[in-house]
Amino acid sequence: xxxxxxxxxxxxIWFVMLAAIAAGNIxxxxxxxxxxxxxxxxxxxxxxxxxxxxxxxxxxxxAIAGAQFDLSFNPKAVQIVxxxxxxxxxxxxxxxxxxxxxxxxxxxxxxAVVGVVEGAGQSVSTPGTxxxxxxxxxxxxxxxxxxxxxxxxxxxxxxxxxLASFNIxxxxxxxxxxxxxxxxxxxxxxxxxxxxxxxxxxxxxxxxDINKDGIISVLDLILIGQNFT
Ligand SMILES: [Ca+2]
Ligand SMILES: [Ca+2]
Numbered sequence: 001x002x003x004x005x006x007x008x009x010x011x012x013i014w015f016v017m018l019a020a021i022a023a024g025n026i027x028x029x030x031x032x033x034x035x036x037x038x039x040x041x042x043x044x045x046x047x048x049x050x051x052x053x054x055x056x057x058x059x060x061x062x063a064i065a066g067a068q069f070d071l072s073f074n075p076k077a078v079q080i081v082x083x084x085x086x087x088x089x090x091x092x093x094x095x096x097x098x099x100x101x102x103x104x105x106x107x108x109x110x111x112a113v114v115g116v117v118e119g120a121g122q123s124v125s126t127p128g129t130x131x132x133x134x135x136x137x138x139x140x141x142x143x144x145x146x147x148x149x150x151x152x153x154x155x156x157x158x159x160x161x162x163l164a165s166f167n168i169x170x171x172x173x174x175x176x177x178x179x180x181x182x183x184x185x186x187x188x189x190x191x192x193x194x195x196x197x198x199x200x201x202x203x204x205x206x207x208x209d210i211n212k213d214g215i216i217s218v219l220d221l222i223l224i225g226q227n228f229t
Pocket of ligand 1: 178180181184185186188189
């Protein structure tokens with residue numbers, strides 16, 4: 001009797017484990033069947049004033065014929081300069097229609113970016129860049145997430161395809177003490193300023209002139225050292 005109970009218990013445990021594994025597999029298959037939309041800045045940390053790009057790419061799980069999205073960002077960290085069509089819908093050689101969207105650098109939005117491949121039966125299935133967004137990093141110490149909103153990707157029948165969850169990526173503008181723009185303030189930044197010791201110029205002519213007095217001195221090194229992260 002006891003042996004039977006143990007055997008039944010073992011069978012139940014096996015069944016539960018197999019069901020869990022099967023459920024996991026089904027989830028994985030579903031994820032693979034979802035089209036992925038991603039947004040990626042060209043560098044995670046940038047110097048204030050530096051130009052950079054943000055790409056919005058799509059990896060289609062099925063043939064697609066058009067996409068649209070909005071994007072939000074922190075306007076204190078990022079200003080958008082221009083929005084340029086990528087290769088995604090052009091890759092088959094068919095004509096495309098592209099709307100670069102409406103840039104709002106006050107509220108931090110880019111709205112209604114649209115791309116469509118034109119012609120009967122035209123579609124794309126290979127991953128590609130839908131748009132390249134040219135940006136400027138603005139204020140030292142600010143960070144920004146790039147959030148994709150109102151994303152619709154459609155197949156050639158004009159039906160929305162299932163999408164995987166969008167990745168939310170982040171960029172930061174280096175603080176004034178982060179002289180190598182790697183996101184941390186440490187000895188490496190002190191060494192950069194030390195390499196300019198004694199040099200003179202108009203106040204703030206190079207980032208190492210932290211106190212903007214027109215000369216690189218121990219005072220600049222102190223300010224970096226007092227702001228280690
Ligand atoms: Ca650094
Ligand atoms: Ca100085």
